[in-house]
Amino acid sequence: MHMWEVGLQSWVVLCIGFPCSQQLCKAMAEDHPQTMVTCTAPVNIAVVKYWGKRDEQLILPINSSLSVTLHQDQLKTTTTAAISRDFTEDRLWLNGKEEDIGHPRLQSCLREIRRLARKRRGGSQSRDTAPLSLTYKVHVASENNFPTAAGLASSAAGYACLVYTLAKLYGIEGDLSEVARMGSGSACRSMFGGFVQWVMGEDADGKDSVAQQVAQETHWPELRILILVVSAEKKPMGSTAGMQTSVKTSFLLKHRAQAVVPERMAQMIRHIQQRDFEAFGELTMKESNQFHATCLDTFPPIFYLNDISKQVVALVHRFNTHCGKTKVAYTFDAGPNAVLFMLEETVGKFVEVVKRSFPPENNGGQFLKGLPVEAATPSEELLSAVVRDPSPGAVRYLLLTKPGPGPALMENADCHLLGADGLLRSSSS
Numbered sequence: 001m002h003m004w005e006v007g008l009q010s011w012v013v014l015c016i017g018f019p020c021s022q023q024l025c026k027a028m029a030e031d032h033p034q035t036m037v038t039c040t041a042p043v044n045i046a047v048v049k050y051w052g053k054r055d056e057q058l059i060l061p062i063n064s065s066l067s068v069t070l071h072q073d074q075l076k077t078t079t080t081a082a083i084s085r086d087f088t089e090d091r092l093w094l095n096g097k098e099e100d101i102g103h104p105r106l107q108s109c110l111r112e113i114r115r116l117a118r119k120r121r122g123g124s125q126s127r128d129t130a131p132l133s134l135t136y137k138v139h140v141a142s143e144n145n146f147p148t149a150a151g152l153a154s155s156a157a158g159y160a161c162l163v164y165t166l167a168k169l170y171g172i173e174g175d176l177s178e179v180a181r182m183g184s185g186s187a188c189r190s191m192f193g194g195f196v197q198w199v200m201g202e203d204a205d206g207k208d209s210v211a212q213q214v215a216q217e218t219h220w221p222e223l224r225i226l227i228l229v230v231s232a233e234k235k236p237m238g239s240t241a242g243m244q245t246s247v248k249t250s251f252l253l254k255h256r257a258q259a260v261v262p263e264r265m266a267q268m269i270r271h272i273q274q275r276d277f278e279a280f281g282e283l284t285m286k287e288s289n290q291f292h293a294t295c296l297d298t299f300p301p302i303f304y305l306n307d308i309s310k311q312v313v314a315l316v317h318r319f320n321t322h323c324g325k326t327k328v329a330y331t332f333d334a335g336p337n338a339v340l341f342m343l344e345e346t347v348g349k350f351v352e353v354v355k356r357s358f359p360p361e362n363n364g365g366q367f368l369k370g371l372p373v374e375a376a377t378p379s380e381e382l383l384s385a386v387v388r389d390p391s392p393g394a395v396r397y398l399l400l401t402k403p404g405p406g407p408a409l410m411e412n413a414d415c416h417l418l419g420a421d422g423l424l425r426s427s428s429s
């Protein structure tokens, strides 16, 4: 587990309003030259999984991977970064709490961004003449619009947002997925919207290990993503440590990287381009299953799926069997939450099936979050074929979303997380 995940653990969502007509605003107090930028970045969910590094420092993977970027209306990280000659040290706040900025991965990203900024300015900027010198210290604050306790990937959106925001702050343009990758592998895929591949590359310095958009977020308008947040007793083993053990011990992982993934990447891209849901869904499920098989093949074995995850797998297969084709597809990452793909026409019916299989416990919370779901009445025939032994309370809530755009500079929104003094704004101020 890296610090981004640790830091985001106890976080409670607060949208801190800060009236500012321009997000890229310069606090113009004569002796307090400061530039501040706020950006947002999305979460992504892999349909061809990344698991295993060939270089731990540069974060270079043993295989390519492919993901769908989720819409930021439902899941996003917001980051504000500021530089000022008045700052005496680099500082970081995550979820309203100050954290140590000395984490090696954060330092890699910061160092790389400053190097690119220096390169862009031709290394000629002098401290006396530069209003915003590269020697100035930076303050960063970051938060999510979803509870991290939900176990949804926060490091990908977190590092993507950090890198994107710093790049805007320093005026760096071009592909920054290579820098985001140095924070967290999956973060490089959050640098684009829609459908994104992370090409593993071959170079030892990682220059060709970058993310590329395969299709835009508007490419498949009917595609929906339903996240089932399950009740988990404990946090599973972090991805970074888990994949290290897998690389050391799993022959299946090696085989998968060499002989399975290259072909699956090509197939998955084709299915997405053709909007072939059945083929996309089947391959997505097989990919998830093979990833979890490599976890079981790791020694000692790693278990990310729990009994509820397995019940969801069985439910999806019963649903598809009853429909006579793949209407719903599951995928699971390094935790028990299920991420389900389906077309818009299937959502209402499937949500009813989920509600009957995992009846919500009356704990006052909202069960259905995200995009609105159109009411549907599944037939008795479907329900009796698909719903078995309901598990009340096993699913905490559902979140409906769709493919969405990549990181964005907040031009008109009013959500700087830092005040004009460069310190974290408190919710009460």
Ligand code: 2P0
Binding pocket: 002, 045, 046, 048, 049, 050, 051, 059, 065, 155, 156, 183, 184, 185, 186, 187, 239, 240, 332, 333, 334
């Ligand atoms: C993925 N996961 O492709 C896979 C599938 C989890 C399962 O990427 O060590 O948090 O920071 O590079 O990116 C999780 O791994 O790991 C992940 P690091 P990361 O989305």
